[in-house]
Amino acid sequence: MFTIDQIRNAHSKVKSGADFPGYIQKIKALGVSSYETYVEDGDTDYHGVDGFTISAGSKYAKLNIADKSNAEQFKLDLKAHQQGKTDYPTFCSDCAKSGVEKWVVEMEKMTCAYYDKEGKELLVENIPQLFAF
Secondary structure, eight states, X not given: OOOHHHHHHHHTTOOSGGGHHHHHHHXXXXXXXXXXXXXXXXXXXXXXXXXXXXXXXXXXXXXXXXXXXXXXXXXXXXXHHHTTSSOHHHHHHXXXXXXXEEEEEETTTTEEEEEETTXXXXXXXXXXXXXXX
């Protein structure tokens, strides 16, 4: 099974959303099948085979998640992050302001879905696959 240290090592190479696909490939290779990241404090639950789950714990001081979601603003902030214009802490702060409570990554589907406090799906994106030549 994978460890939090292995995941942290892979995550340490992520500087912006532009690095996200490579990160996903690395943790998928470790055996991560899905994970949920909670914007409030950055805690992430990683899931593997046979019900294996490990939690990373809080990563930063608690953020206040807006009660009302703003999907359009979130999409703009996400695009900026994916283009490398913001770092991870800024992205998390932007998510909180737009009412994003968590995101869920599914390795089998290669998707990342974003949810508000009511559990409403705000956006589902396909994660680009990286190919080695």
